Amino acid sequence: MTGVFAPARKGRAVKLQRKAGARWVTVAQAKQNGRGEAQFTAPYKLKGRLLTYRVLAPAGGGLDKIASNGVRTDQWGQADWTDEFGGHALGADWNHRLQGYSAVSLRRCSKASPRAVQVTDGAVHLSVLNDPARPTLEDELNGTRKCRYAGRSYEWRLNGHIGTQDAEKDFLYGFAAARVKVQPLRGQHASFWLQPTAPAAPEGSAKQTGAEIDVIEWFGKNHPNGGLSSFIWHYPDDGGPGKTGVKIGGFIKNPGRFGGKWHQRYHVFSVEWTPKRYIFRIDGKETYRTGKGVSGQRQFLILSLLSSDYELQYLGGEDRLRQTMAVDWVRYWER
Numbered sequence: 001m002t003g004v005f006a007p008a009r010k011g012r013a014v015k016l017q018r019k020a021g022a023r024w025v026t027v028a029q030a031k032q033n034g035r036g037e038a039q040f041t042a043p044y045k046l047k048g049r050l051l052t053y054r055v056l057a058p059a060g061g062g063l064d065k066i067a068s069n070g071v072r073t074d075q076w077g078q079a080d081w082t083d084e085f086g087g088h089a090l091g092a093d094w095n096h097r098l099q100g101y102s103a104v105s106l107r108r109c110s111k112a113s114p115r116a117v118q119v120t121d122g123a124v125h126l127s128v129l130n131d132p133a134r135p136t137l138e139d140e141l142n143g144t145r146k147c148r149y150a151g152r153s154y155e156w157r158l159n160g161h162i163g164t165q166d167a168e169k170d171f172l173y174g175f176a177a178a179r180v181k182v183q184p185l186r187g188q189h190a191s192f193w194l195q196p197t198a199p200a201a202p203e204g205s206a207k208q209t210g211a212e213i214d215v216i217e218w219f220g221k222n223h224p225n226g227g228l229s230s231f232i233w234h235y236p237d238d239g240g241p242g243k244t245g246v247k248i249g250g251f252i253k254n255p256g257r258f259g260g261k262w263h264q265r266y267h268v269f270s271v272e273w274t275p276k277r278y279i280f281r282i283d284g285k286e287t288y289r290t291g292k293g294v295s296g297q298r299q300f301l302i303l304s305l306l307s308s309d310y311e312l313q314y315l316g317g318e319d320r321l322r323q324t325m326a327v328d329w330v331r332y333w334e335r
Contacts, residue, residue, distance in 0.1 A: 001040045001284050003055030005066055008036030012057060016040040019052040019070055032057075041283040044073045081169050082331035085124045090117065090162065093169045097161040097302070101147075103309075109147035109154045110307045112161035123181075126160025126305040127322045128188045128315070154312045159188075160325070163195070163302040170197045170300040171334035176215065177270035178303065178330040183323040184263035186220030186227075187315025188307040190325035192269050193217075194299040206234035207296030214249070215280065216269040218262065220314070225251040227262070230271075230280040232293040248293045258282050266328055273299075303327055 003014055012032040017024040030038040042053060052070045059065040083091055101111045110128070118125045134156035135145040146153040164170065182190040196210020203209060212233040219227045231249040258267065272279040277291040305325040307315055315321075 001042045001053065002286075003038045003040070003068060005032060005036050005038070005055075005057050008032060008034060009061070009063060010034045012038075012061070012063065014038035015056045015058070016042060017054050017056055018042075018046075019054075024054065024056075026056075037286075039281075039285045041285060077333060079331035080171065080174070080334045082329060084329045085119050085122060085327065088119055090119055090124065093164050093167040094162045095164070095166060097163050097165075097304070099161070101156075106308045106310060107159075107306065108309055109149055109312055110157035110159050110309075112304075113158035116158045116160035116305075117162060123326045123328050124162070124303065126162070126190075126303060126325045126327070127158075128160075128183075128305055128307045129158045129322055130318060131156035131158050149309045149312060152313070154315075155317075157307045157315075159304065159306050161302075161304040161306065164300045165195070165197065167300075170298040171332050172296075172298045173273055173275060174333045174335040175270060175272050176301060176330075176332040177268055178215070178301075179266050179268050179328040180216070181264075181266045181326040181328075182218040182262050183305060183325050184221055185314075185316075185320060185323055186223060187311050187313075187320070188220070188305055188323055189311065190218045191216065191302070191304045191306065192327075192330070193302045193304070194271075195302060196295060196297040197300050199297055203235060203237050205236065205296075206232075206293045209235055209295075210297035210299060211293050211295040213271060213273070213278065213295065213299060215271045216282070219311070221261075221263065226253070226255045228252040228255040228282075230288050232278065232290065234293040234295070246293060248290055249288060252282075252287050258285070266326075301330060301332065303330065 014030050015026045016028040018027045028040045032038050050073045052072045054068045054070045057066045096114045097112050099112050116127045116129050178192045192215045194213040199210045201208040214231040217229045229251045233245045235245045268283050270281045279289045280287050
């Protein structure tokens with residue numbers, strides 16, 4: 001939740017208040033940034049009931065007291081599409097992204113598989129598993145019982161990797177959010193991301209080609225860069241020999257401010273996407289914004305836990321598996 005006051009006064013204290021009967025009760029405090037924004041994390045419901053919030057900037061420093069009108073949480077708007085993963089199987093809007101073992105995708109030792117996806121206890125669980133079908137007879141004959149990468153041998157792995165492509169569950173501009181509990185260890189990365197549905201051009205500006213929007217990637221605890229990142233990839237050329245995509249974004253500084261033990265609880269990861277910019281948030285608090293690489297194409301949603309080749313040295317053996325990313329819900333609002 002973001003409250004905006006004008007004139008902007010960086011560092012000004014702002015309170016988030018919730019209506020309790022006839023009273024307003026302060027439930028959180030924050031400070032304005034240079035754009036006049038104060039950001040809060042607030043529940044949508046309390047004991048099953050919708051809530052009413054307001055923001056209050058007390059008087060001080062030559063500024064008058066300002067209080068917003070109260071806003072009920074049902075006015076935040078119904079999502080255009082949502083999945084809360086009830087039951088025991090994926091809904092019809094999801095597809096297993098069945099890419100095989102692929103050196104081009106930096107997953108020559110792992111591939112997507114429905115075996116690594118399970119719906120239970122109100123969440124979808126995406127895992128990294130051993131591939132029981134490898135080594136094949138062909139592997140045995142060729143003497144390649146294990147996968148080789150960068151001079152080392154690794155077990156063949158299966159990854160949970162699902163998306164809403166081909167299901168007409170995509171959007172152009174708005175918000176996408178997912179409530180996720182990430183895996184604890186390195187060797188794989190949990191991701192919530194978007195890709196273009198049908199680019200208007202194979203190369204050029206992101207407005208024409210779309211972009212890969214990595215809302216969040218988590219590379220595990222004890223990562224030297226903190227482990228959390230948000231990226232945008234777009235491709236101004238055709239990706240042929242000697243040509244590469246453009247990468248925007250990076251690792252999020254001081255992820256401990258959102259809670260030191262990421263793997264022990266759920267967090268809401270979101271992106272606000274407009275024709276001019278992206279704004280990334282964790283639990284409602286902004287982590288990064290950029291006006292570069294902004295897609296002008298419809299995008300679909302992807303959830304994945306991938307063990308890419310460059311991570312395998314940290315994955316370890318069967319005693320460290322299964323590693324699992326759990327998603328409580330995912331949704332988007334088209335605006």
